[in-house]
Amino acid sequence: MNIEKAILAVITTNKEKIAGGAPIFLCETKQELELIAANLEAIMDGIAHALSEELFIIVKH
Amino acid sequence: MSEYIYPILFGVVAGTISRILLLRTDYRQYPTYLHGKIIHLSLGFIAASLGALAVPALLEKEFTAVTLLTVAATQFRDVRNMERNTLTEMDSFELVTRGKTYIEGIAISFESRNYLVMFTGFLTSLSYILWNVFIAIIVAIVCFVLGHILMSGSVLEDIVKIDQADISFDGAGLYVDNIYIMNIGLAERKKEIMKYGMGFIVTPKNMNAISTIGNLGQRQAIIHDVSVALGVFRDSGTPALTPLIKRDLDDGRLGVFILPQIRDVAVAKKVIGSVPVLENAVRMPSETNAYKKGAHKK
Known part of the structure; x- marks a missing residue:
């Protein structure tokens, strides 16, 4: 089977909500979260999707 | 000189002209390059020759010559493959890809245009032999118009x-x-x-x-x-x-x-x-x- 989409990274300000799997980036503030997500998006060539205000994922499409 | 030389020449020229008319570089930007155009013009010339040659061969009762047309069909199917491969290769470098369906559509039209050219060559040389050059010219014009109509599909x-x-x-x-x-x-x-x-x-x-x-x-x-x-x-x-x-x-x-x-x-x-x-x-x-x-x- 060929997996087309993959979560490359998880970025969050709320560490209660996450566990294991993809690399996780914990942030203190919303600004930091946006900054890291923007950088990761550019580096990984993936898209930063917002699942909620405090939880972003980088997805390779 | 054979009596068929003028009909054949006429068919070849008419067919090649119809290929030139069908080969327009439009907003799709393809084929853009001189080399690409030369490939298609040469193939158009070959198609026209095949079509034009078929008539005298039949009239001379050389029926096996028709098998040459099957060679032509194989040849032009390769044209489709060639176009498909080139476009697919290039598609990965487009900022916004064409998509396989579009590529297939382009490839098919390149193949079918060669068949149209072949028919043009066939019909014009046939009418030259049966009647005369003036009727052949009329047939050629009808073929150009028909080819144009057949090749322009509907738009969104x-x-x-x-x-x-x-x-x-x-x-x-x-x-x-x-x-x-x-x-x-x-x-x-x-x-x-x-x-x-x-x-x-x-x-x-x-x-x-x-x-x-x-x-x-x-x-x-x-x-x-x-x-x-x-x-x-x-x-x-x-x-x-x-x-x-x-x-x-x-x-x-x-x-x-x-x-x-x-x-x-x-x-x-x-x-x-x-x-x-x-x-x-x-x-x-x-x-x-x-x-x-x-x-x-x-």
């Missing part, structure tokens, strides 16, 4: 209505009118999208059009053509800035989200309207027997 404008629509964000979700397009996380990207994005709603005119524009290849063709004609605000490192088309499941309308560099609504509508309806995407549910027998009555 014939089967849909196109309206501009607002783009908006509901949280992270990007919408064109009420159609969900994608999830954009970063505030910076959202700003860019609101600034550069444009939305259109494509409403199908009938049931057949719903299925046709639902085809993913047809949708990719729309995005590709718009991006070629109007430019695209996008680069390799910014996958979030992707023109996309999504479908309204309720009524089959399409939400077209594009990121053009030339932000002109009227031009954009015109470009979307003149996207070719891809042969491979056409569906005709209204032609099924169940509908014809009147099972579908309102």
